Amino acid sequence: MKNITLFILLFSICLIPKNLKAQDNGAAIAAGVGALVAIGVGVAAVEQMKERAELTATQWILSNNPELNSFSLKTMDFDGKKLKDISSASVITFKIQEFTPSDDIKLNGRKQVLLGFTSHGWINEYGIDFEKVKWFLIDSNKWMDMMTNYVQVASGNTKNDFIQEQLLNGKIVNKGVKVKSKTTIPFYKLSGDMYVVTDYSDDMKFIYNEKSLGIFLKETKNLIQINRGSIIEIHDFFFED
Structure with missing residues (x-):
């Protein structure tokens, strides 16, 4: 990793035009080093947050679902994401799959998803505050x-x-449920300030608003938005072979 960072730094320096004044060279090099350091810190911070999130999710499973004896747990949210993207997330999701211990382990058991609904301030200067996450x-x-x-x-x-037949054979997209290239269930065309609400359970209300699934948590009174990409990813995990 150090060799890669050094290579990028040297490569960046080589790109600086040679006819710049000395002070300009110094400023450009300093800016390049600063950017590389910032990138490194961001990547390290996201990876550290991912590890802590997976540890906390595993602890929650062990405490609340003791019947799960052999399982894999991985986050769906942190790979390829920037720190600002993670901090603004309304929900973090973990895919869980049971397996039978053996010499040749295969993840072929029951699948579940752990949803961690976040609230304002769940990421601060000290890291993740899991007291602000509801599972x-x-x-x-x-x-x-x-x-x-x-x-x-x-x-x-x-x-x-x-x-349910359309959902099993297709996907939820912005304009409705699409099976292959055909929209089989069109959604209402709403503007950004319009909402359609249904009382789903003792814990949640569902809100349709333009391009997102809104979940209103009755206990915390937080309105959580799950973007379309996350819906598709969870759906594929459950129903794709």
Whole structure:
């Protein structure tokens, strides 16, 4: 890693035009070094946060689901993300899959997703404050029920069997549920200040607003937004072979 950083630094210096004044060279080199240091700190901070998040999620599973004896737990959120992207996230998600211990381990057991809904200030100068994260563990049946209710509120379609068939064969996109290249369940066309709400459970309300799934947590009174990319990623984890 040190060799790569040194190479990038030397390469950056070589790109500086030779006809610049000495003081300009010095300023440019200093700026380049500062940028590289900032990048390194950002990458290290995200990796450290990822490790701590996975540790905390694992501890939550061990404390609240003692029946899980053999499982894999990985975050869906931190890879390839910048620190500012993570800090603004409304939910962090972890994919969990059980397995049977053996010499040749294969992840072929039951799949679940742990949702960690964040609230304002969950990342600060000291790192992650997990007291500001509320956890929900769901399986594929629960996810399908959630998405069915969301599609109902976003489209007005109340045919559960039809909705679930479309969800199994397609994906939720910005304009509705799409199977291959065809939109089979169109969503309402709303402006940014319009909301359609359904009372999903004792814990949550679902809100459809333009291009996102909104979840209102009744206990904390926080409105959480899950972007379309995260919905597709969770859906693929549960239902793709």
